Amino acid sequence: MLFLKVLNESVRQAWSQLTGNKLRTFLSLLGISIGIFCIIGVLSAVDSLEDNVSGSLAKLGDDVVYIDKWPWKDNSNDWWEFFQRPYPDHDDYEALKEKMPSASLVSYWTVPGSKALKYQSNSVEGGFLFVTTYEMDRLFNITIEKGRYWTNAEYTGGADKMLLGHAISNELFGALEPVGKTVKMGGRKYEVIGVLEAAGGDLINPLDFDDAIMVTYNNAARFINLKNRNQYGGTIGVKAKEGVPTQQLQDDIRGILRSNRRLRPREGDNFALNELSMMADALGSFFGVLNMMGWLIGGFSIIVGAISVANIMFVSVKERTSLIGVKKALGARQFVILLEFLTESVILCIIGGLMGLVLVVGITSIINTSFESFAITLSAKNAILGVVLSAVVGILAGAIPAGQAAAMDPVEAMRS
Structure with a gap:
């Protein structure tokens, strides 16, 4: 029951951040979106390419x-x-x-x-x-x-x-x-x-x-x-x-x-x-390099996005300092405040990640329409990976602001 209340409050605050300053929030989440797009886009392209090539080589027979x-x-x-x-x-x-x-x-x-x-x-x-x-x-x-x-x-x-x-x-x-x-x-x-x-x-x-x-x-x-x-x-x-x-x-x-x-x-x-395995091994190394490039390019974008989300959370903590003091004075424990801000950060990052996945779907649809001989598909595995990765970034980006909010002295917070 407590978790549902915290979740409801976090969703409400996340929505407030999204609608309160749309341009700031959009620019902050853009880094997360681009990072997820780079990583999941490259992984989807490489997986599709690997499936295509593996299917082609399978015609040669692995025996x-x-x-x-x-x-x-x-x-x-x-x-x-x-x-x-x-x-x-x-x-x-x-x-x-x-x-x-x-x-x-x-x-x-x-x-x-x-x-x-x-x-x-x-x-x-x-x-x-x-x-x-x-x-x-x-x-x-x-x-x-x-x-x-x-x-x-x-x-x-x-x-x-x-x-x-x-x-x-x-x-x-x-x-x-x-x-x-x-x-x-x-x-x-x-x-x-x-x-x-x-x-x-x-x-x-x-x-x-x-x-x-x-x-x-x-x-x-x-x-x-x-x-x-x-x-x-x-x-x-x-x-x-x-x-x-x-x-x-x-x-x-x-x-x-x-x-x-x-x-x-x-x-x-x-x-x-x-043997077929010789060619498959060589191609496997090539696909591994492509995946690594996707993680590197996307990783830099995600780091920038995580810093931006952390800034949003610091602003959110600053704006709600007195409210945090009131909650703590009324008996709210540190982990409740911590959970509230962490959940808000995770929700913001997941929204950014979903924007990135939508971008992946859009770009792959255009590519598939233009090049019918090679289809790129967003697998459920990669989609889940994108959401999980967004959530992890949310936890990392919100950890310091949430910890700062949870450690506030209630009297000092209410006076600020």
Whole structure:
């Protein structure tokens, strides 16, 4: 009951401060608002960016090891060593597919370069030729918007059938139905059997096949010397069986590849085993720096705002000195006076924090309307953090003025 009375009095006094000198109060709370806006705005942007990027990278699979010539980690000092390595090739793929006990899928792909497509009088240039083995759709859960994937017989026989990316299909065929049409590529005729789903609006698109011209390895081997690994080497993806840890998968891959490449025991690996976690760790450090910048910028604004609120509270204590003396003379204890002013300070800061959150919502709405491919959302966690942070600032800003009010001598206070 006592707390409710104190709360009611504090709300009334806070409202009096807000309405009594609107400009002074607004300018004082502006620091809190800007501070909360900076911190929560940056946290919301970073969280949204992290979710977007993590969702994009998740398409690569967290249980897949990627075998490449180059490591994903920055090892610029070893550039020459990596440059001299051979690319993974189809022979490596065959060895892994045959001997890997811990893999559920092994797939190989390479991108020999760009190609031009022609359909009747229409032609498209700049599409990249994507040569792949049969397991690609299952490794990356590729979605086909129109048509179908290759059959096993079509892959084995190297049939002249291709899949097209969403963008290159639209550019070549327009409103026409692409599936079943015959196109020319490099003087060869191909039947379009499928069109891939659009890549979407992710900021990082590891599987952006919108401009891809996909053919099977067995088909491409007829007109490209894919055995030349230095020119047409690619990447191998190995997906672990359910329950197999990544470390065991890497150990199995390392043993088979070293044997297939006839490496001596003392020779180092001439290939890189990459995981999604490597990229995620690097991005995590980047996001951490962004968060720290938001806290630093917002922290300075909040300090300025807290000082301003403290000044408001000192003025409030000064204006109500005689009233404080009367309350203490009538038996009000120190903690009641202390609680009253602290609550008033917290309410003022929470109002400033809510102003900052409203500003975050407004700015993010404008950004989301302008950039539809990347949405920034204010999560409940960040909103609560903003309110809690405002309350903490209120306690810190009001602690000294409230303590000063609580320590007043009632007689001296009534005389002032």
